[in-house]
Structures are given as structure tokens and as C-alpha cells.
Amino acid sequence: GSSSTEKFYRIPKGKGPHSVGCTDLMTENAVEGSFLRLYYPSCNATDNEEAPWIPDKEYYQGLSDFLNMYRVVGERLFQYYVGSVTCPAKSNAAFKLGEKYPLLIFSHGLGAFRTIYSAICIEMASQGFVVAAVEHRDESASATYYCKKKSLSEPREESTSSLEKEWIYYRKLKTGEEERCLRHKQVQQRAQECIKALNLILKINSGEEVTNVLNSNFDWNSLKDSVDTSRIAVMGHSFGGATVIESLSKEIRFRCGIALDAWMLPVGDDIYQNSVQQPLLFINSEKFQWADNILKMKKLSSNDTNKKMITIKGSVHQSFPDFTFVSGGLIGRFFKLKGEIDPNEAIDISNHASLAFLQKHLSLKKDFDQWDSLVDGIGPNVIPGTNIDLPPAEPE
Numbered sequence: 565g566s567s568s569t570e571k572f573y574r575i576p577k578g579k580g581p582h583s584v585g586c587t588d589l590m591t592e593n594a595v596e597g598s599f600l601r602l603y604y605p606s607c608n609a610t611d612n613e614e615a616p617w618i619p620d621k622e623y624y625q626g627l628s629d630f631l632n633m634y635r636v637v638g639e640r641l642f643q644y645y646v647g648s649v650t651c652p653a654k655s656n657a658a659f660k661l662g663e664k665y666p667l668l669i670f671s672h673g674l675g676a677f678r679t680i681y682s683a684i685c686i687e688m689a690s691q692g693f694v695v696a697a698v699e700h701r702d703e704s705a706s707a708t709y710y711c712k713k714k715s716l717s718e719p720r721e722e723s724t725s726s727l728e729k730e731w732i733y734y735r736k737l738k739t740g741e742e743e744r745c746l747r748h749k750q751v752q753q754r755a756q757e758c759i760k761a762l763n764l765i766l767k768i769n770s771g772e773e774v775t776n777v778l779n780s781n782f783d784w785n786s787l788k789d790s791v792d793t794s795r796i797a798v799m800g801h802s803f804g805g806a807t808v809i810e811s812l813s814k815e816i817r818f819r820c821g822i823a824l825d826a827w828m829l830p831v832g833d834d835i836y837q838n839s840v841q842q843p844l845l846f847i848n849s850e851k852f853q854w855a856d857n858i859l860k861m862k863k864l865s866s867n868d869t870n871k872k873m874i875t876i877k878g879s880v881h882q883s884f885p886d887f888t889f890v891s892g893g894l895i896g897r898f899f900k901l902k903g904e905i906d907p908n909e910a911i912d913i914s915n916h917a918s919l920a921f922l923q924k925h926l927s928l929k930k931d932f933d934q935w936d937s938l939v940d941g942i943g944p945n946v947i948p949g950t951n952i953d954l955p956p957a958e959p960e
């Protein structure tokens with residue numbers, strides 16, 4: 565129904581000129597394959613349904629593991645509270661032809677997965693981006709899966725739409741295990757998965773046939789010659805922010821990056837030998853950051869005018885993922901899913917600053933430069949740099 569509460573707890577629609585579709589793509593019957601949710605400008609498909617926000621119950625089980633809850637409790641809680649939430653994008657809607665769109669690769673955070681940053685991805689798609697939100701198989705996601713090869717002995721009737729899904733759950737840190745070591749290995753795999761996703765989209769753009777092991781009726785051939793292969797960026801939240809930095813240093817075709825509340829621990833020390841040449845925007849929340857984390861960002865940005873940092877006042881770490889929109893006031897504040905700032909205001913600041921930064925560094929011909937002041941930390945609820953007090957700089 566359209567009761568007021570439902571509208572209140574909804575993931576915001578894209579505000580740009582395009583309707584948005586979304587569809588899932590998985591290649592290879594192996595953990596080494598690519599798995600991504602594509603958000604894209606679509607024709608105004610009225611008869612398509614909105615996509616399910618969290619498509620399998622195993623994601624609830626993975627979230628319970630991640631949040632140290634009993635699965636039997638977590639699964640029912642999530643099913644009850646968010647089981648019917650859809651994301652405001654039309655499932656498998658026809659791709660909007662006629663324009664070459666810049667490409668954005670999105671990397672999720674620790675314990676997250678590909679579908680829960682839909683407010684950001686849908687806004688970017690509505691503004692004319694093709695967005696590939698990858699699902700990482702480094703065991704940092706709450707849950708993910710790959711489709712096992714159909715064994716020859718199995719009945720081969722076409723009707724068997726049920727895929728044999730092999731689930732991989734969140735890997736907790738083992739006692740005595742060095743977190744830096746595990747996270748550094750994971751961030752390298754995550755960067756490779758972003759580069760693999762980039763190559764996959766470019767392959768599709770060139771008109772090459774790609775096998776989607778998921779049963780979807782989306783016509784991937786409609787993406788032929790629709791991606792602007794010279795305008796590609798990478799974006800991510802928290803662990804995904806570290807993945808942005810690693811991906812930029814490994815892949816020059818990523819022309820710039822946006823790190824949302826980056827978690828710098830996984831970033832190896834070698835990165836500070838100026839191996840990130842591309843422009844990079846750090847968009848930080850007020851409450852998540854701490855001195856050591858900020859100092860690593862500053863070390864990376866050492867007097868490089870192409871590296872910018874802004875902080876959104878009143879925001880928290882969870883102001884970027886979708887839970888900030890679907891949780892009620894009480895739960896939202898208890899779990900720190902909402903800050904003092906209204907969640908919609910916070911995501912608008914983040915998205916507008918991102919669009920302005922992307923226009924500047926991908927030389928887009930849009931009107932996103934209207935938000936240039938935000939990238940300089942000028943505007944309501946935003947400050948340049950950080951609110952964190954840093955120790956006085958070491959004398960040179």
C-alpha cells in the first residue's frame with residue numbers, strides 16, 4: 565500500500581532525467597567469475613516491477629553472522645522488517661539507447677554486498693551513468709554466491725530454473741589473526757574484481773557475446789556501443805573506499821575515484837610512494853573518522869590539488885548505505901544508522917559533490933558543475949577537509 569510509513573521508509577528515487585533499470589550479471593560457474601548488479605538509464609518501463617532490495621534470504625543469514633546475531637533470530641528480524649523493501653529501479657527494464665554513458669564501478673563495504681548502496685547507484689544512473697555494483701568474493705561480504713556447473717547427470721529439462729547456488733559467507737577475523745594482513749590481501753582481490761568487472765562491461769560494449777549464468781531475460785546486446793570507454797571512474801564505501809585507492813593505483817583506465825568514508829587500514833604502505841596519480845575525492849562522515857585514518861588520507865593527498873576531502877556535518881558511517889533510509893527513527897538511532905542530519909540531505913550532499921567531481925575529471929558536458937562549491941567544502945552541512953583534530957605536523 566502507499567501508507568505514509570512506507571513512503572517515509574523508502575529508498576529515495578533517482579532525481580536525474582533518466583528512469584533507472586537494474587539487472588544482475590554473473591559470469592563463469594566459479595568463485596573467480598564476476599558478479600555485479602548493473603544500474604542503468606532505462607526507457608520509462610511502466611510494466612516492469614521494482615527490483616527486490618535484498619534478493620535472497622542467505623543475505624539475512626550473512627548479515628546475522630556479521631552482526632554477531634543468531635541466524636535463526638536475524639533471518640526472521642530482517643525478513644519481517646525489510647523483506648518487502650524494493651529498490652526504486654525497474655527490474656530488467658529496457659536499456660535507454662542513443663547516448664554513450666560514462667561508467668562507474670562501485671565497491672561495497674565490509675559485511676555489505678552489491679545491492680545495499682542503491683540510493684547512490686540509482687541517483688548516478690538517473691543522472692546518466694552506467695553503474696556496476698560488484699559483489700566481492702573475498703569473504704568480506706555478508707554473503708555472496710556463485711552458480712555451480714549443472715552436473716551432466718542432472719535432469720536437463722529447460723524448466724529447471726532453480727540454479728545450484730554455492731554460498732560464501734562473511735569470514736570473521738580468527739583470534740590472533742593480524743587484521744592488517746587479512747584486509748591487505750582482501751583489498752588486492754577486491755581491486756582485481758573491480759578491474760575484471762570493468763573489462764567485462766567493456767567486452768559487452770564491444771558487442772562480444774557474454775554468458776550470464778543467472779536466468780534473466782535482460783538483453784545484454786543492447787549495451788553495444790553504449791558505454792563511453794574514455795570516461796570511467798571507481799567509487800566505494802569504507803572497505804570499498806580502500807578498494808578505490810587500490811584500483812586507481814592498479815588501473816589507469818579508472819580516470820578518477822571517489823572514496824566514501826574510506827577505511828585506510830587495508831591500504832598497504834607502498835601506496836604512499838605516489839602511486840595514485842588520478843584525481844581522488846574523499847567524502848567523510850563526521851562520526852566515523854579518527855586521526856590515524858585521516859593522516860593516511862593526507863599522506864596520499866600530499867599537496868596534490870587533484871585530491872580533495874570534505875566532511876558531511878551530522879552524518880555517520882551508515883549515512884551512505886541504504887539502511888539509513890529503511891530503518892525507523894528508534895532502530896536507526898540505536899544502531900547509529902542515522903546521524904543528526906536527515907538521511908536524504910546527507911546523501912544529496914554526497915551525490916551532488918560526487919557528480920561535480922566526476923564532471924570535472926571526466927570532462928562531462930552536464931550541469932553538475934552547479935555543485936562545485938560542495939567539492940570545496942562550501943555549503944550547508946559540509947566542511948572542507950576534516951573535523952578531526954590532528955596532532956601537530958612533524959617538523960620536516
Ligand SMILES: CCN(CC)CCN(C[C@]12C[C@](c3ccc(C(F)(F)F)cc3)(C1)C2)C(=O)Cn1c(SCc2ccc(F)cc2)nc(=O)c2c1C=CC2
Binds near residue numbers: 632801
Ligand atoms: C558487529 C561488529 N563488526 C563486525 C566487524 C561490525 C561493526 N561495523 C559497524 C556496523 C555495521 C553495523 C550495522 C549495519 C546494519 C545494521 C542493520 F540492522 F540495519 F542491518 C545494523 C548494524 C554494525 C554498523 C562495521 O563493520 C562498520 N564498517 C562497515 S559497515 C558496512 C555495512 C555492512 C552491512 C550493512 F547492512 C550495512 C553497511 N563497512 C566497512 O567497510 C568497515 C566498517 C568498519 C571498518 C570498515
